[in-house]
Amino acid sequence: MSARDSILRRLRAAPPGQLVLPPDVPAFYAAVREQAPATDRAARIELFCERMSFWRGEIVRVTPGNWAETLRVLCVTKGVNSLLYGPRGPHAATLEAAGIKGLKPYDRPVDEWKPELFRDTDAGFTSTRGGIAETGTLVVWPDDKEPRLMSLVPPIHFALLDANAICDTPFEAMSAQGWISDKPVAMPSNALFISGPSKTADIQITLAYGAHGPKELVILLLLGEGES
Amino acid sequence: MNAPENTQTLSFIPASEFKQRTTEAVADAHLRQSFRSAMDFLMAKRAAQFPDADALEAQRALAEHIRRYSLSRLPELLEKLERQLTANGIQVHWAENAEQANAIIVGIAQKHSAELMVKGKSMVSEETELNHAMEAAGIAALESDMGEYIVQLDGEKPSHIIMPAIHKTKQQIARLFAEKVPGASYTESVDELIGIGRAVLREKFMAAEIGLSGVNFAVAETGTLCLVENEGNGRMCTTVPDVHIAITGIEKVVEKLEHVPPLLNLLTRSATGQIITTYFNMISRPRQPGELDGPKEVHLVLLDNGRTQAYADEQMRATLQCIRCGACMNHCPVYTRIGGHAYGTTYPGPIGEIISPHMMGLAATHALPTASTLCGACGEVCPVKIPIPDLLIRLRAEATHDARPGHAPLVGQGAARSALMDFVWAGWAALYSRPALYRAFVWLATRFRFLTPPMQSGWTVSRTPLKPAPRTLREQLAGRHLKT
Structure with a gap:
């Protein structure tokens, strides 16, 4: 008998125990929400910024008109000589028109240029699918246009976040993406919640940033024109 | 087949040695100071996350409900998980014991002529002693979690499931790096020490053919493997190498993605007092056509290793509710005094005392359930409400008595009898x-x-x-x- 079959047979041979009904997670969160004061967009933005700053995420408030120029200036001040971007991504045209020095397209499989990605790429730029206020988190959904390693390998990660896409909780963020619903959409190959730059407290519980992933996370928080 | 012959003999430690090790550990003032201050810190961090006792109670009740529901449908959910993962292009393997799990992983590595495997944090791979099996097959297995990297470099094992190198001071780590890492000079700056580890391991992520990880939650309905981490090494191991192998105990499955947020919330808050970790990584597929990175193959190894024995008993089944946060050990007066190594098992502290007898048999582990004052702190902080003190008492009885009528004997049943x-x-x-x-x-x-x-x-x-x-x-x- 295969390992699979004997494991399943042992599990099925066990006494069934008490009947446990399915937990109603959406109802639990709905009840929590009813008790909590209602949040509005401004409160969500404020909480997001507070929590993300706690994780050492750097927040830069931008508008649709100035974010690319702001990014260009940030690259200069941070000494970024190469900025990785997705040439078929949603913001490619804006980035290419911004005059950023060392703009580097992620345009071939990683296998062909791994050493360059690891040793010679200062920063990566990605879009995001949303944010989470309660936890200070970005929802990142890498795909064929903005691959997985862009937000991981370069020492600085720039992320563009639409302030309108900030939810209150992880549960609401998953619902907003359509992952939690009566008819959930298929999960992407890889989906991420990112809360600050990588960190560790493994040596004498002393917090250190830049463990294996980015040392810096910079959020370009996209507000309405005239709002910042 | 009903009495599973799947106890692990690799890490057999005679129960008599446990007492000797505890005596040595208690006499080590340095070790006691390390653990005392670290556990005080972690307890305070956790407490700060739960200011409202009623809200915490409601969250624990929900988390317990989710885990009990998942276990009540375990065989069905495992089949559903297998179906969905397979449909997503992830290959599923089953292992009854450590030896089978290691053979599967070595086999995959050999198929790819791998020379190096980088490992994200996985307690299940510690449980199977995978590193030994890989080395025996001539394949280097390198731990990449900073704490795990440090203990591996020093030829040790983790002393805590969340903070593997908690027993070491920065001076000890500074000496270790200066001695063992080529080109590293002595520094007591934690930032510089982490920088040394980062530089070494980045080269390894690039070179490795295989990346190994554990799993925090496996979602049956969507075929998603969820990983919780702060360092980014988990993402490196699961994204950079061509092949990603995940290994997990069979109990980690939940039915729906909506069951994950309540567990994730309590896991990180209970473990390290964080609202969330830096990364929450949801993996549902290998690299798809047109995608430029990500592993070309993803495998999941589902391991039993004694878990079906715990499952067979309605009371002991609760052991499998565990989400491995480590809060029980952080709050255990015995763990705080003797540290993780004295237990001699992969999982130390209260959870180790109730899970190890199923993995290694009572003959090797019957002393562990006695290493408790039954103060009840472990059960009180457990985010999924495992009645740990009741289970300790139960295992003490099983170690000194015949099996109850109508119950199959545990492996090593009555081993402590004299x-x-x-x-x-x-x-x-x-x-x-x-x-x-x-x-x-x-x-x-x-x-x-x-x-x-x-x-x-x-x-x-x-x-x-x-x-x-x-x-x-x-x-x-x-x-x-x-x-x-």
Whole structure:
């Protein structure tokens, strides 16, 4: 008998125990929400910024008109000589028109240029699918246009976040993406919640940033024109 | 097949050695200081996350419900998970024991002619001692979690499931790096030490053909493997190498993605007092056509290794609710004093005391459930409400008795039984169930108290000798009655 079959047979041979009904997670969160004061967009933005700053995420408030120029200036001040971007991504045209020095397209499989990605790429730029206020988190959904390693390998990660896409909780963020619903959409190959730059407290519980992933996370928080 | 022959012999440690190791650990002032301060820190961090006791109780009740529901449908959910993962292009393997799991992983690595495997944090791979199996097959297995990297470099094992190198000071780590890492000079700066580890490991992520990880939650309905981490090494291991192998115990499956947020919330808050970790990584597919990175193959190894034995008993099934946050050990007065290594098992502390007997058999582990004062702190902080003290008492009984009627014996059932102990208890039962005999005994005991030996084996090592009172309690009460 295969390992699979004997494991399943042992599990099925066990006494069934008490009947446990399915937990109603959406109802639990709905009840929590009813008790909590209602949040509005401004409160969500404020909480997001507070929590993300706690994780050492750097927040830069931008508008649709100035974010690319702001990014260009940030690259200069941070000494970024190469900025990785997705040439078929949603913001490619804006980035290419911004005059950023060392703009580097992620345009071939990683296998062909791994050493360059690891040793010679200062920063990566990605879009995001949303944010989470309660936890200070970005929802990142890498795909064929903005691959997985862009937000991981370069020492600085720039992320563009639409302030309108900030939810209150992880549960609401998953619902907003359509992952939690009566008819959930298929999960992407890889989906991420990112809360600050990588960190560790493994040596004498002393917090250190830049463990294996980015040392810096910079959020370009996209507000309405005239709002910042 | 009903009595699973899947106990792990690799890390067999005689139970008698446990007592010796605890004596050594308690005498090590340095170690005690390390653990005391670290556990105080973690307890305070957790407490700060739960200011509202009622809200915490509601969250724990929900988390317990989710875990109990998942376990109640475990065989069905495992099949559903397998179906969905396979549909997503992830290959599923099953292993009854450590040896089978290691053979599967070595096999995959050999198929790819791999020379190097980088490992994200996985306690299950510690459980199977995968690194030994890989090395025996000529494949290097390198730990990449900073704490795991440090203990591996020093030829040690983790002493805590969340903070593997918690027993080491930065001075010890500084000396270790200066000695073992080529080109590293001595520094006590934590930032610089982490920088040294980062530089070494980035080269390895690039070079490795295989990346290994654990799994925090496996979602059956969507076929998603969820990983919780702060460092980014988990993402490196699951994204950079061509092949990603995840290994997990069969109990980690949940039905729906909506079951994950409540568990994630309690996991990170209970473990390190964080609202969330830096990365929450949801993996549902290998690299798809048109995608430029990500592993080309993803495998999941589902491991039993004694878990079905715990599952077979309705009370002990609760052991499998565990989400491996480590809060029970952080709050355990015994763990805090002896540290993680003294247990000699992969999982130390209260959770280790109730899960290890199923993995390694009671013959090797019967002393572990006795390493508790039954103060109840572990059960009180457990985010999924595992009744750990009840399970400790149950395992103590199983170690000294035959299996209950209608229950299959556990591996090592009755291993702690001794003829002397049986004789003593039989005598005790005889005395206490026969009043005449009892009175005669206490009369003799009080009158011949001068015969009590001054040295009483282990008792008098740190306590005054036991000596009966000059008169029995009955006599004393009678005397008092007369006086008033």
